[in-house]
Amino acid sequence: MERVVTALNSALRSLMEADPSVYLIGEDILDPYGGAFKVSRGLSTAFPERVVSTPISEGGLLGVANGLVLSGQKVFAELMFGDFTFLAMDQIVNFAAKSVSMYGDRMEFPLIVRCPVGGRRGYGATHSQTIAKHFIGVPNLPLYELSPVHDSALMMPQIFQRGEPAVIFENKILYAHRQYESDQIDDLYSRRCLDDLGEVVMLETGEKPDAVLIAAGGMVPSCLEAGRRLMLEAEIAVDIVVPYQLYPFPVASLASVMGAEPILAIVEEGTAGGTWGSEVAAALYAKYWGQLQSRILNIHSEDSIIPSARHLEDQMLVSSDNIVRAIADAL
Amino acid sequence: MSITNTDQSTDLTRGCWDPCLISGCNLRAFDAGFLGDLSPEDDFRLMVFIRRFEEALLRLFQEGHVNGTTHTCIGQEYVPVSLMPLLQTGDFIFSNHRGHGHYLARFLDPEGLMCEILGREGAVCQGVGGSQHIRRDRYFSTGVQGESVPVAVGAALGLKRSGAKHIALTFIGDGTWGEGSVYEALNMASLWSVPLVIVCENNGIAQTTPINVNMAGSIASRAAAFDVTFVRVEHQRITEIRSQLSEALEGVRQTGRPLVIEMMTQRLASHSKGDDTRDESEIIRMKSRDWFEQIDGITMERRAKIDHDVLHAIDSLVECVLAREASSWKGRS
Known part of the structure; x- marks a missing residue:
């Protein structure tokens, strides 16, 4: 069984092998440590000139990444925790994203910022946030999320090809999770793609769905677990749509899904207030208002910082329990 | 001086205005490695040109032709004029909010810049960038203090990996040393030995805040803390500046070690427009030290003639740019 961290590491390795202009820059990414979450393990040994380990300087390292891009390289910049992106916000938003268009002619900017996000590791308030909402709506800054049902080796080159800087959020609990290689996810769910590029994936039971969840990687x-429980405990069939790209949300790819489902819910770990889900709901309402069967549900974590103790985290972070309850209540 | 042309060059002929009006400033000069060909009069003419260009901008602002703001380098024109001939086509240059002089000395393209600032057809960045956001070949300016310094480190690292003997040069002000990004960048540049050159135009004032309430210690000691070579220039004599700095810059090309240059200079005009809080007596004292008054080897008569020609050239430029259509954002995707 391949784990997500191994699949991601292999994807980075194959990209660096195929293209000598690909760099990886970040903190503590050299062997034998290979990064705080081991995503870069082995890469500094294989590509010593192109794996750049920096001092603890998040703003500075993103600046260096930007300068490498100007000198013709394609760059992965790893921030050890998503919470630290705020230290690098100027370089990401004011330099990388704006450079695409603020000089008149479009400038290609192949930069991918990778950052681990999310709770359930007990790291507490400054190492556990889900931060996508803080980046939504920046022109020329598409956002992505690592996923166990998407192939990173296919997704990453597509992102570089778009020529815009991008941020990939990587939920920490996924690293040790199984990477689904087969289209048969388990005995209940199978996978199919809703678009040509394989970016929007549908996980389905094969039954006519009573509810459809939209959730990132x-x-x-949690969604698979909730879907299984709803099926076994209440014979409620739940399909799950998993977009790789969070923003701009690929709203057109959901055309085949709309209209058939009684309940549509957007699920995210982010806390209440200015959520990714509200952005997605707004996009869906604008495009599919006439086809919607009912109000879109937004399921998210509570309006709170992320506490450290396990039981306190459990009280405020979204779980399969929350999803099961929300869907059962809505039906 | 060896020149490696690594970028496609932008078309310099915009057709509205005759660049030969700055006679002596041959448009091809930078490609030819022209340091030996520049006479004191050429330097003087270019400095006067930058000054009259910015004075014209301030007038145009008063008349309502400039949207936004504009920061002039009046008093500091000799800094880019002395530096640019020491730079090569393959070098990266990062400019800042006070960058008109940097751009004009690098590209001798007043038409593209004025169109940019006024949002007219022929603008170097289609009017999107404006005064503070200019990109051309390997020249980039941005309006956030200290932002370009780590970017220049990355560009320098890329140059080093490519094996080219080029440098990444970034202009900052004395106030920029308040930004943490500068120190992160200096640390990495020295650790990795990359060809970064920081040119600090120390005019002693950050917007309205004088350096004595802005900076503890000194720029020299900050460079020393990172084991970075430091050179201070305390005068405005271009030939001497060039001989002092050409050796230092050549050292960066050969050793790949970073360099900090502190140019002690003076800002004669306000930060942007009309926001100068300094004493009139201080301004008068600075004006008496202005390069315009102190330049050697050019008679008063010649200076007056050159100034007259430049003013005429600027008048034609303004007339021509004002007659142009509003720019369109062709690159918008």
């Missing part, structure tokens, strides 16, 4: 384990 980090929520896939």
Whole structure:
């Protein structure tokens, strides 16, 4: 069984092998440590000139990444925790994203910022946030989320090809999770793609769905568990749509899904207030208002910082329990 | 001086204005490695040109033709004029909010810049960038203090990996040393030995805040803390500046070690427009030290003639740019 961290590491390795202009820059990424979450393990040994380990300087390292891009490289910049992206916000938003268009002619900017996000590791308030909502709506800054049902080796080159800087959020609990290689996810769910590029994936039971969940990669384990429980405990069939791209949300790819489901719910680990889900709901309402069967549900974590103790985390972070309850109540 | 042309160059002929009006400033000069060909009059003419260009901008602002703001380098023109001939086509240059002089000395393209600032057809960045956001070949300016310094480190690292003997040079002000990004960048540049050059135009004032309430210690000691070579220039004599700095810059090309240059200079005009809080007596004292008054080897008569020609050239430029259509954002995706 391949784990997500291994699949991601292999994807980075194959990209660096195939293209000598690909760099990886970040903190503590050299062997033998290989990064705080081991994503870069082995890469500094294989590509010593192109794996750049930096001092603890998040803003500075993103600046260096930007400068490498100007000198013709394609760059992965790893931030050890998503919470630290705020230290690098100027370089990401004011330099990388704006450079695409603020000089008149479009400038290609192949930069991918990778950052681990999310709770359930007990790291507490400054190492556990789900931060996508803080980046939504920046022109020329598409957002993505690592997923166990998407192939990173296919997704990453597509992102570089778009020529815009991007941020990939990687939910920490996924690293040790199984990477689904087969289209048969388990005995209940199978996978099919809703678009040509394989970016929007549908996990389905084969039954006519009573509810459809929209969730990014980090929520896939919770959604699969909730779907299984709803089926076994209440014979409620739940399909799950998993977009790789969070923003701009690929709203057109959901055309085949809309209209058939009594309940549509957006699930995310992010806390209440200015959520990714509200952005997705707004996009869906605008495009599919006439086809919607009912109000879209937004399922998210509570309006709170992320506490450290396990039981306190459990009280405020979204779980499969929350999803089961929300869907059962809505039906 | 060896020149490696690594970028496609932008078309310099915009057709609205005759660049030969700055006679002596041959448009091809930078490609030819022209340091030996520049006469004191050429330097003087270019400095006067930058000054009259910015004075014209301030007038145009008063008349309502400039949207936004504009920061002039009046008093500091000799800094880019002395530096640019020491730079090569393959070098990266990062400029800042006070960058008109940097751009004009690098590209001799007043038409593209004025169109940019006024949002007219022919603008170097289609009017999107404006005064503070210019990109051309390997020249980039941005309006956030200290932002470009780590970016220049990355560009320098890329140059080093490519094996080219080029440098990444970034202009900052004395106030920029308040930004943490500068120190992160200096640390990495020295650790990794990359060809970064920081040119600090120390005019002693950050917007309205004088350096004595802005900076503890000194720029020299900050460079020393990172084991970075430091050079201070305390005068405005271009030939001497060039001989002092050409050796230092050549050292960066050969050793790949970073360099900090502190140019002690003076800002004669306000930060942007009309926001100068300094004493009139201080301004008068600075004006008496202005390069315009102190330049050697050019008679008063010649200076007056050159100034007259430049003013005429600027008038034609303004007339021509104002007659142009509003720019369109062709690159918008």
